[in-house]
Amino acid sequence: MPRKKRSEKQAVEVAPKPVAVVPAPAPAMIVAALCRLCGRTIPEKRAIKAGYVTVDRIDYFASIDWDREKPFGIIYPATGRGSLGQWQHIGPEAAPELFQAVKGRLLEAVREFLEKGWVSKEEVEEIIK
Secondary structure (H helix, E strand, O other): OOOOOHHHOOOOOOOOOOOOOOOOOOOOOOOOOEOOOOOOEOOEEEEEEOOEEEEEEEEHHHHOOOOOOOOOEEEOOOOOHHHHHHOEEEOHHHOHHHHHHHHHHHHHHHHHHHHHOOOOHHHHHHHHO
16 A cells, blocks of 8 residues: 555644743853953953962952062064063063053053042052152
8 A cells, every 4th residue: 555645644733742941040240350451351360279270260350469570571582482481571661662552551541540430539649659
């Protein structure tokens, strides 16, 4: 007996299965500061304990060591990976155009913070005394 054609078959109605709709949990929110100098947003970084990188995370800006003796910048030859050992520290006099650009961004950032009321003029004056 030959098979029935598709048009001759009777449609079988299948009742839809009930599906429980469970709302998705709210995702954890990540808070990050936008760096006014470079424009990057780095919320956190991995913690290092006893010389090993761990799964723990710490706030990026809190993790930066403030060293008043650090140089203005670095200079190295553009030769690829092998140049890492050839880095040299430089002062503002070695790259005056770069220094003026960074200084301008820093002053604009201070002005922005003052205009938005994020920092007071007294706080700025206290730092520069």
